[in-house]
Amino acid sequence: MSILGKFATAGALLCLASAAPAWAQTIAITGGKVITNTAQGQLDNATVLIEDGKILSVGADITIPEGATRIDASGKWVTPGLFAPLSQVGLIEISLESSTDDSRAEKSEFSVALDGVDGFNPKAEAVAITKIEGMTRIAVSTGPGENIFSGAGFVADTSGDVVDSITRDHAFVMVQMGERGARIAGGSRPAAWAYLRNALTEARHYRPGRAPKDALLNGPDAMALKPVAEGRMPLLVFVNRASDLMTLIRLHEAQPKLDLVAVGAAEGWMVADELAAAGIPVILEPQNNLPSSFESLGATMTNAARLQKAGVTIAIAQLGEAFNARLAPQQAGDAVANGLPWDAAFAAITRAPAQIFGLEDELGTLQSGMIADVVVWNGDPLELMTSPDYVFIGGEAQSLSSRQTKLRDRYLDLKKAKENPFAYR
Amino acid sequence: MIKQFALAGALTLAYGTANAQMVEIDKNPFPSTYEPMPAPSVLIRGAHVFDGTGAELSKADLLLENGKITALGEHLEAPQGARIIDGTGKWVTPGIIDVHSHLGVYASPGIRATADGNEATNPNTAEVSSEHGIWPHDPGFNRARAGGVTALMVLPGSANLFGGRGTVLKNIPSRTVQGMKFPGAPYALKMACGENPKRVYGQKGGPGSRMGNFAGYRKNWIKAQAYKKSWDDYRADYAKWEAKKDSNSAKKDKDKKAPKAPKRNLQMETLMGVLNGEIIVNMHCYRADEMAQVIDMSKEFGYHVGAFHHAVEAYKVADLLRENDTCAAMWADWGGFKMEAYDSIRENIPLVHKAGACAIVHSDSEVGIQRLNQEAAKALADGNKAGLNISQGEAWTWLSANPAKLLGIGDKTGALKPGLNADVVLWSGNPFSVYSRADIVFVDGARVFDRHDKSHQAVSDFELGQPGEGDDK
Numbered sequence: 001m002s003i004l005g006k007f008a009t010a011g012a013l014l015c016l017a018s019a020a021p022a023w024a025q026t027i028a029i030t031g032g033k034v035i036t037n038t039a040q041g042q043l044d045n046a047t048v049l050i051e052d053g054k055i056l057s058v059g060a061d062i063t064i065p066e067g068a069t070r071i072d073a074s075g076k077w078v079t080p081g082l083f084a085p086l087s088q089v090g091l092i093e094i095s096l097e098s099s100t101d102d103s104r105a106e107k108s109e110f111s112v113a114l115d116g117v118d119g120f121n122p123k124a125e126a127v128a129i130t131k132i133e134g135m136t137r138i139a140v141s142t143g144p145g146e147n148i149f150s151g152a153g154f155v156a157d158t159s160g161d162v163v164d165s166i167t168r169d170h171a172f173v174m175v176q177m178g179e180r181g182a183r184i185a186g187g188s189r190p191a192a193w194a195y196l197r198n199a200l201t202e203a204r205h206y207r208p209g210r211a212p213k214d215a216l217l218n219g220p221d222a223m224a225l226k227p228v229a230e231g232r233m234p235l236l237v238f239v240n241r242a243s244d245l246m247t248l249i250r251l252h253e254a255q256p257k258l259d260l261v262a263v264g265a266a267e268g269w270m271v272a273d274e275l276a277a278a279g280i281p282v283i284l285e286p287q288n289n290l291p292s293s294f295e296s297l298g299a300t301m302t303n304a305a306r307l308q309k310a311g312v313t314i315a316i317a318q319l320g321e322a323f324n325a326r327l328a329p330q331q332a333g334d335a336v337a338n339g340l341p342w343d344a345a346f347a348a349i350t351r352a353p354a355q356i357f358g359l360e361d362e363l364g365t366l367q368s369g370m371i372a373d374v375v376v377w378n379g380d381p382l383e384l385m386t387s388p389d390y391v392f393i394g395g396e397a398q399s400l401s402s403r404q405t406k407l408r409d410r411y412l413d414l415k416k417a418k419e420n421p422f423a424y425r
Numbered sequence: 426m427i428k429q430f431a432l433a434g435a436l437t438l439a440y441g442t443a444n445a446q447m448v449e450i451d452k453n454p455f456p457s458t459y460e461p462m463p464a465p466s467v468l469i470r471g472a473h474v475f476d477g478t479g480a481e482l483s484k485a486d487l488l489l490e491n492g493k494i495t496a497l498g499e500h501l502e503a504p505q506g507a508r509i510i511d512g513t514g515k516w517v518t519p520g521i522i523d524v525h526s527h528l529g530v531y532a533s534p535g536i537r538a539t540a541d542g543n544e545a546t547n548p549n550t551a552e553v554s555s556e557h558g559i560w561p562h563d564p565g566f567n568r569a570r571a572g573g574v575t576a577l578m579v580l581p582g583s584a585n586l587f588g589g590r591g592t593v594l595k596n597i598p599s600r601t602v603q604g605m606k607f608p609g610a611p612y613a614l615k616m617a618c619g620e621n622p623k624r625v626y627g628q629k630g631g632p633g634s635r636m637g638n639f640a641g642y643r644k645n646w647i648k649a650q651a652y653k654k655s656w657d658d659y660r661a662d663y664a665k666w667e668a669k670k671d672s673n674s675a676k677k678d679k680d681k682k683a684p685k686a687p688k689r690n691l692q693m694e695t696l697m698g699v700l701n702g703e704i705i706v707n708m709h710c711y712r713a714d715e716m717a718q719v720i721d722m723s724k725e726f727g728y729h730v731g732a733f734h735h736a737v738e739a740y741k742v743a744d745l746l747r748e749n750d751t752c753a754a755m756w757a758d759w760g761g762f763k764m765e766a767y768d769s770i771r772e773n774i775p776l777v778h779k780a781g782a783c784a785i786v787h788s789d790s791e792v793g794i795q796r797l798n799q800e801a802a803k804a805l806a807d808g809n810k811a812g813l814n815i816s817q818g819e820a821w822t823w824l825s826a827n828p829a830k831l832l833g834i835g836d837k838t839g840a841l842k843p844g845l846n847a848d849v850v851l852w853s854g855n856p857f858s859v860y861s862r863a864d865i866v867f868v869d870g871a872r873v874f875d876r877h878d879k880s881h882q883a884v885s886d887f888e889l890g891q892p893g894e895g896d897d898k
Contacts, residue, residue, distance in 0.1 A: 096620070096763040126761065242892070267892060287792055290533045291564055291893055297534075298892030323761035330799065333859030384799050384859050385806035404770045408811060414744045414780060422741075 025395065026051045028064040029376060032073030037080055037351045037365040041343075048078055050372040053395035058366050071390060073376050079346070080366050081136025081373030081393065082381070085283045085315035085353035086174075086236065086263060087325035089138045090120045090127050090156065095322065103322070106145040112173055112228075113220035114151025116142050122156070122165040126322045128402040131158035133326040134381060134388040136373040137167060137363060139353060141174045141236070143320070148181045148192055149199070150174040152224055153236070155357055157373070159393045171357050173228050174236040174263070178244050178295050193247060200255065204229035231257035234356060236283065238263045241295035242270035252278045261356055264288075264319070266296035269303045272310035281313035281356050286335035304348070305339030315356055316348040333382035345382060371395075447663045448686035450656075450694060452703070455556060457606035459595055464492045464870030468503045469851060472512025477519035477825040477840035481818030487517055489847040492870035497841050510865070516855050518821055519840050520575025520596075520848035520866065522828035523794050524707070524754050525734050525787035528566055529559030529579055529594075529602075533791060533887075539563075543582030544589060548626050548641050551614060552691035553589035555579045559602045562886045564893075565791040570596050570874045570883070572795035573850040573863040576607060578832055580615045580734075583709040584625040586632065586641045588615035590695055591707060593832050597868050598883040611833040613731070614699050616642070618710035618719065619765045639718065646726040649696030655687040656697065705731035705833060707754075711765035713741035720749050732831050734787060736777075737769045743780030752783035752831045756793070757800040757807075774801070774823060775808020775815055785831060786823045797824055802857035817857055846870075 027050040034046040036058055047062040048055065064070065093100035102119030120140060121127075130138065141153035153174055155167040176184060177192050185192035195216070202217045203225035211219060227233035239245055239262055249271070252260050262268065265282045268275060275282065286304040291297045307314050316335060318327040332345040340348075347364075354364030362371045372395035379386035391398040410425045467489040474482040476497065486501040487494065503509050530542035541558030544550040559579055569577065574596050581588040591613030594605040619635065627633040632641050662684040670681060698704035706723070710716050710733040723730050732752035733739065737760055739746060739753035746753055755777070760769020770776075778784040786801045788794035805820040829839025838846045847870035854861035865881075866874035875881035888894050 094761060094764055094767060096624075125767075270892065287795075289795075290568060290791055291888060291891065292791075293534050293536070297888070300893060324758065327758070330803075330859060334796070334799075337860045337862055382859060384802035385857060387806065387810060407768055408740075408770045408772045408776075411740050411776065412811060 026056075026065050026068040027071065027392070027395065027397075028062075028068045029071045029073050029078055029374065029390075030064070032076045032078035032376060034058060034366060035077060035079040035346060036367060037347055038367050040367070045074070046078075048366055048374055050374065050392065050395045053372055055366060055368055055370045055372050055374070057368050071376065076389060077377040077379060077381060078366070079134075079375050079377065079381055080350045080364055080370075081375050081391065082134050082328065082349050083137040083139070083353040083364060084130070084135055084325040084328055084349075085139050085317045085356060086153075086319060087138050087140055087317065088143065088320065088322040089130050089140055089158070089325050090122060090124045090322070091116065091140060091142060092126070092322040093121070093124055103143050104145050105142070105151075108145060109218065110151075111145070111147035111149040111221050112151060112224035113218075114142060115169070116140055116151050117154050117166055117169045120154070120156060120165070122160045122162045124322075125403050126325070127158050127160050129323070129404055130326045131160070131391060131393075131398060132388065132400045132402055132405070133329075134375040134377065134391060135326055135328070136375070136391065136393045137353070138325060139171065139357060141172070144174075144176040144180070144184060146184065148176045148184050148195060149221070149225070150176070155359065157393050159396070159398065167363075168357065168359065170224075170227070170233065172234040172236055172261075173225065174238065176238045177248070178239050178241060178264070179293060181238065189244070189247075193251075197251070199225060200229045200258070228258070231259050234259040234261050234358075236261045236263050240264045240266040240293070242267040242298065244295065245271050245275065248280065249274050249278045252280060265307075266303065267298040268312070269300065269306035270298055272307050272312060275307065276311035281315065281352065282307055283315045283317055283319075283356070285319050286316060286331045286338065286340070301334065301338040304335040304345075308340055308344045313352055313355060314344070314348050315352040316345065329382050330384060333384070336382060342382070447660065447667075447683075450689065452698070455603055455606070457608045458601065458603040459597070459599075459606060459608055460604075461492050461869035462597065462871035462873065464489070464847065464867075466490045466504050466507035467510060467867070467870065468501060468507045469510045469512045469517055469849075470501075472515045472517040472851070473855070474841065475516070475518045475818045475821040476842070477821055478842070479816075479819045479822055481816060485517075487841060487849065489849065489867060489870045492847055494841055494843055494845050494847050494849070496843055510851065512851065514854070515864065516852040516861070517841070518573070518850050518852065518856060519825035520838070520850055520868065521573045521797050521824045522832065522839060523569070523574055523577040523788050523797060524732065524785055524828045524831055525789045526569075526577045526579050526794055527582065527789070528569065528577065528791060528794070529561065529563045530555055530581065531791075532560045532563035533565050543584045545582070545584035545625050548585050548622055548632060549587040549645050549692060550581075550585050550589050551587040551645075551693075551695040553581060554592065554612070555581050555590060555615075556592040556602050556606070559592070559594075559605075561599050561602055561605060564885045564888050565794070566596055566598065567883045567885055568791070569794045570866055571863060571876070573798065573852070573856070573866055574794055575848040575850070575866065575868050576829075576832070576834070576838060577794070578613060578707075580613065580707065583615070583617035583621045586617060586622050586638060587645060587692075587696070588617060590704070591615050593834065595868055597873055598885070607832075607834060609834070609837065612695075612698065612704045613707045613832075614695055614704050616706060616708040618708060618715045619712060620763055621709070635715070639722065642722060643725070645696060646722070649693050649700055650726065652687070652690060652693035653697040653700050659684055659686055699728045700726065702729070705831070707732050707734055707831075709734045711735050711737045713738035716742055717745055720745065720751065732783075732785065735766070735789070737766045737773065739782075740770060740773045740776040741768075743777045743782045746777065746782040747780055750783070752785050752827060753777045754785040754787035754828075754831070756789070757786065757804040771804065771807040772811050772813070774804035775811075775813045775820075778815060778819070778823065779808070779813045783827050783830065784823050785827045787828075798856040799859060802859075805857065817855075820857075
């Protein structure tokens with residue numbers, strides 16, 4: 001379909017959407033190859049029925065209610081919306097301009113108490129360009145500053161709705177270990193782990209107004225870390241070296257209630273069985289295959305496949321990105337080229353992130369009752385030359401234009417600059 | 426230089442002072458010692474081919490002999506003893522050439538000790554050369570080879586207005602940098618526009634603004650013109666002197682004295698090389714308006730800009746690039762990290778191509794260089810979605826032929842044409858699919874990488890005995 005044709009269709013849908021509120025709308029996506037991400041697997045020539053922002057039903061023999069908006073998806077793929085398991089989308093407009101960067105706060109008195117939501121801008125350019133590549137949900141965290149803890153991370157949708165984009169605030173906390181954590185914590189890995197263990201203890205015992213005099217965490221930080229210490233909130237731990245992953249596993253053994261997630265894990269394959277036995281999921285970048293530091297000498301393209309084979313839940317990300325979190329499908333495709341089964345790779349950018357953040361009952365699969373984050377693709381979503389034709393977030397059809405597509409359209413034809421100056425296009 | 430001075434010395438001894446030879450600057454003091462690896466003849470049969478010049482052939486045969494491509498066509502006969510590779514269902518392309526790499530100068534592991542890519546001590550360091558910062562044991566070279574990269578240009582970073590010389594390498598393992606240098610390839614001069622120089626030098630005496638950047642370029646080009654003139658004058662004077670010295674008219678002592686050569690200036694030698702058309706300008710430049718001003722400046726001083734690198738806004742001035750025969754070396758989808766990269770669009774590469782300018786996919790990354798074919802695929806798809814209608818065969822020109830042309834090695838590599846170096850990649854499937862990988866990579870006909878044969882997978886000294894020891898394990 002030509003871009004103009006697609007925009008026209010999306011435009012028509014949007015008009016419908018504005019004419020009738022999303023909660024009253026029924027949409028039937030028919031005839032597509034449906035990736036359910038459930039035990040149902042892949043359904044050919046199936047219908048996805050959306051009503052009131054939720055998925056009503058998915059299957060081959062579905063009666064389409066009268067008045068439903070129909071979208072012909074024959075020859076196309078229909079999938080759950082993609083879910084970035086860790087990003088900085090919406091916190092940064094331009095990373096080298098500190099006035100536009102809310103991802104770091106080196107001079108703040110606080111660490112865990114920093115609430116990422118306070119920095120999130122649903123109108124940031126990165127949100128729209130992420131959405132139009134089929135990514136409907138993003139887990140977002142600030143980065144570490146002068147403390148190994150980042151602030152509270154959150155999950156948002158990519159609708160760009162400035163009033164209501166947050167799916168779950170205070171969804172997780174991230175902590176930096178390994179080389180970087182060592183540097184921040186005073187100079188060594190033991191220093192970083194000692195700080196982390198102490199912080200968890202202080203947070204667990206924290207009572208407002210009754211903090212011990214020698215407490216290292218201030219009140220708000222301890223309060224914010226409490227749900228992590230009590231195992232009610234995931235702790236994302238940045239580690240790459242196999243020995244660091246073993247330290248993480250020892251932390252799990254000592255404090256089994258903690259909801260630990262490893263991030264990076266370049267040498268994860270070396271301790272894959274141990275990670276699987278500990279039930280620690282991993283958020284990783286499959287393309288990370290260089291010994292880029294002395295803590296990732298074992299980095300390999302086969303990391304994802306080996307972890308998955310050992311039974312580790314993996315989620316795939318383009319890490320540390322505000323602008324290019326959208327590239328996770330390419331990362332997932334590269335993992336498939338290096339031995340990861342396609343279903344696992346696709347789950348790693350949809351279902352697995354939902355599981356990690358405790359959102360698997362609402363997001364990540366196409367089945368009755370789920371939030372209707374649905375993408376219609378012109379082919380295999382992990383491929384390089386495919387793209388979304390339609391993106392729905394919570395049942396609402398999304399515009400597929402962005403600042404980038406507008407710039408493109410302005411300069412698509414350089415020839416008639418005199419008659420039709422660029423700035424007036 | 427030592428060689429040259431030794432030679433001059435010998436001549437001095439032989440002929441006496443008055444007959445000393447004209448001083449010439451040795452333009453190649455670190456010559457390539459590259460020797461091709463053994464290259465038995467290979468016939469790849471029945472593969473799908475992007476020939477690199479824009480054409481696409483299905484079920485074609487490709488013959489590699491003595492390190493060269495000798496034939497591309499249908500039903501070729503295998504010479505005696507040639508290895509025959511069944512290319513059914515596979516793709517064959519020219520090797521990928523990356524015109525913007527920092528492999529070796531920002532090697533893995535990325536620690537302070539290996540950061541040799543930016544001589545950020547002065548806005549003009551045209552006197553430095555990337556070849557002196559390259560660590561040949563950077564594991565990144567091997568990873569890039571596994572991604573089908575057969576040649577690359579290693580550039581200094583972009584902190585400076587004039588960053589230094591870039592060096593073209595064959596992507597083969599070697600103990601020395603000279604062993605990787607692409608024979609006959611000219612040097613590049615790395616220059617930088619915009620934010621980087623003014624950020625690096627704003628508090629260190631300037632330039633502190635884009636105005637200062639341009640003043641800095643122009644002052645140095647003026648100096649370079651004077652330096653070039655001093656050598657041109659010297660050569661002319663010397664020729665005059667030589668013509669006169671034996672004639673009857675030159676009797677006086679002072680006429681017997683040979684003209685004195687100008688004092689050497691390494692920094693100005695590089696800029697003079699540009700003014701003489703021997704060194705190719707490769708300029709880091711994001712914004713369209715800056716590219717337009719740089720082009721005017723190049724005309725002011727009589728040189729040519731080979732390519733703008735990163736060129737995130739090239740799509741806004743693609744016509745200007747075409748008119749001035751200047752390439753744009755671009756990413757598929759990077760942007761946003763600084764203000765001058767804010768107007769990044771995913772159709773930049775195909776829009777530049779469609780306007781008739783020279784489009785190149787570059788990496789500037791030890792990760793990206795491993796999959797430049799994928800970057801081209803994304804750009805191609807976005808371009809075609811916007812209605813540009815570019816074929817896959819055409820898109821391969823962004824990866825091989827256009828880069829080869831920019832680097833001045835287009836007569837040696839970059840296409841599957843008889844007579845060119847057998848720099849070839851056999852892909853497991855269509856290289857524009859994420860699921861395809863380079864199966865075999867040939868440089869000068871030698872099997873420098875084979876995904877299915879450990880004995881053809883190089884492991885760098887650094888990785889030997891480490892947990893990784895290469896990627897495919």
